Amino acid sequence: ETGVTQTPRHLVMGMTNKKSLKCEQHLGHNAMYWYKQSAKKPLELMFVYSLEERVENNSVPSRFSPECPNSSHLFLHLHTLQPEDSALYLCASSRTSGGADTQYFGPGTRLTVL
């Protein structure tokens, strides 16, 4: 247990569905991250939040919409996804978004888009 939880662990959705991924950290951290892990590709950073403000958006399509209501919770809202969006979505948190603070990862949500 890393102190970062994600729900659901598995999600299958059609291209017209709307769903949300949830991440919660119990570490008292101020920064949270969404990563995408696709087969045979390095982890891709999607979004970074620091103290509930988005500080990084790595050219992610608008069909992915993050939300950070407080420093412990992070959501990724999904709509009109494509089959190529199927991947493992990992959430991480760190004490701050700057410096060299270690990132701790959740178990991920395995997303399949039909």
Next chain:
Amino acid sequence: GEDVEQSLFLSVREGDSSVINCTYTDSSSTYLYWYKQEPGAGLQLLTYIFSNMDMKQDQRLTVLLNKKDKHLSLRIADTQTGDSAIYFCAESFYGGATNKLIFGTGTLLAVQP
């Protein structure tokens, strides 16, 4: 741009030592990390090394850093079947307002009994 490379696969026998290698391109990296990912799980931080160090030892794990060649390695002594997993090397650097991690594609370590 920043790039981190690893070999894709390593097979060892139980009890042997494993050495997983990584090369990176950004010489301004502050920390370099090793993460482990078991099937169906997220990434577990194994160890890290500050960029001004050459070596770090933590129980069965030894990290070696050659900053001149931008080469990082992870040695696992007395490898066990429970060490079978994907190992990711990552470098951190400060870009814009955030500290970013750049990951390699991962090395699948298979431990044969």
